[in-house]
Amino acid sequence: MTPIVSLEGRTIVVTGAGQGIGKALVETVIGLGGNAVAVDLNAETLNAVAAAQPADRVLAVQGSVADPALANRAVAEAVAKFGAVHGLVNNAGIIRPAMIEKMTDQQWQDVIDVHLTGSFYWTRAVGQHMVERVKGGDKSGGSIVNISSDAGRKGSIGQINYAAAKAGMLAMSMTIAREWGRHNIRANSVCFGVVETPMTEVVRGEKFRDGMLAQIPMGRWSTPDEAVKAVCFLLSDGASYITGQHLGVNGGFHISL
Template identity: 85%
Template sequence: MCLLQPLFASRISLVQPSNKQTRSIKVDPIVSLQGRTIVVTGAGQGIGKGIVELAIELGANVVAVDLNGQTLDAAVSPLPQARVLAVQGSVADPAVADRAVTEAVAKFGAVHGLVNNAGIIRPAMIDKMTDQQWQEVIDVHLTGSFYWMRATGRHMVERSKGGERTGGSIVNISSEAGRRGSIGQINYAAAKAGMLGMTMTAAREWGRYNIRTNSICFGVVETPMTEVVRGEKFRDGMLAQIPLGRWSTPGEVVKSVCFLLSDGSSYITGQHLGVNGGIHISL
């Protein structure tokens, strides 16, 4: 038995002690998305773009969704077009979610995974937050995630009832703000906390169809959306709360997403995975 089985590779080399010869043996990768079709919202930049790129590398077809057509085109143009479907539209529009699933099934045959990644921030202290600031964040993070879970979930349940046992995997990108709160972002914290509740509910409702639903709670990732938090005003205070003492990058956090999408996590559902440098234990 090889104890060095890789996560993202399918070959390793072993040196035979007797004759010092090297031979390669084939092992099954723990993380593979070969033949799967994954829907990723907020795919035009940052974490979403990284998820799309890694999913393609791991063998998946990808439905890339973003409101901004220019960033979406720039993100998907270098990728193999036969394995990508670009959908421009608002995640807060249920018709866009339904259309994306219909087009994905027409092009790829099925949908096997969803990553609810799209996000915005509208920071303000509670007493100064406007109705619009509140509602815009709730619409994208919470209501939008529900629309996409409903659209993809209906399809996955239908496939399961038809005898297909591959099921599916849904990954909701939540945040430590949803577990600890976030000063100046009651809208964001409320939406991210709500996503945790949706995750657990879907896991309980759809488990019998072999549909797994999990959340990932990121800390501060180096993306355009977190530039304000990472600025001089908050930098030292934020870094002091992170045991690893640094921000995370999209390239390292997307691996956890693809793990939860893959069969490597086939017995994991209803969980909230913290990928945060240890910030959850600092207070």
């Protein structure tokens, strides 16, 4: 019987791969038989992640996801090394918290550039390759997973920039699904609640911990290893008829129809 979740022979681009969810994704993709193109701004953490994996199964690409030239170069290097790209996870993210009236133009733009504009650049670069591959006769298509957040569905006090960017990524997934579905290219979003990563240290700290946990029916945070399983499912053939959807991986933090 074929495993429900397998990435055997697939090449997956993972942005924000140097720590947290991105690091766990690289490890899990390779563990499921795939190759990983690990992208991160921090060369030190990126190289550490890559060094822990077989050299023939990982490609490290250092730079800013908000650089469109980097996205194009990474796809070209991935194709040269692995033959094709089959998946993309737009995971890179930053936070620049401030209340609306105190948020600077730069704080707003920094977050939009990384989360939303960066995701567009990487989607365009990977998607163009996928479409060309399908037109050339390879009908395997591909899968794009945008890492959104419950903040994009319910708002987030002190993070209007982050919430707006994550909401935009939901619309991006739906649009990709509509435009590229005929090429067998799927696009979905995963909306995380609170995952144990450096980015969530503040909300998991003593000041906010009890209040946050009280809103989560399962009463705990998610670990990165637990969180990425849903992403890998959406990348795999197990989700071959799922596109344009938003999957909440949040312990019940946000529940809706």
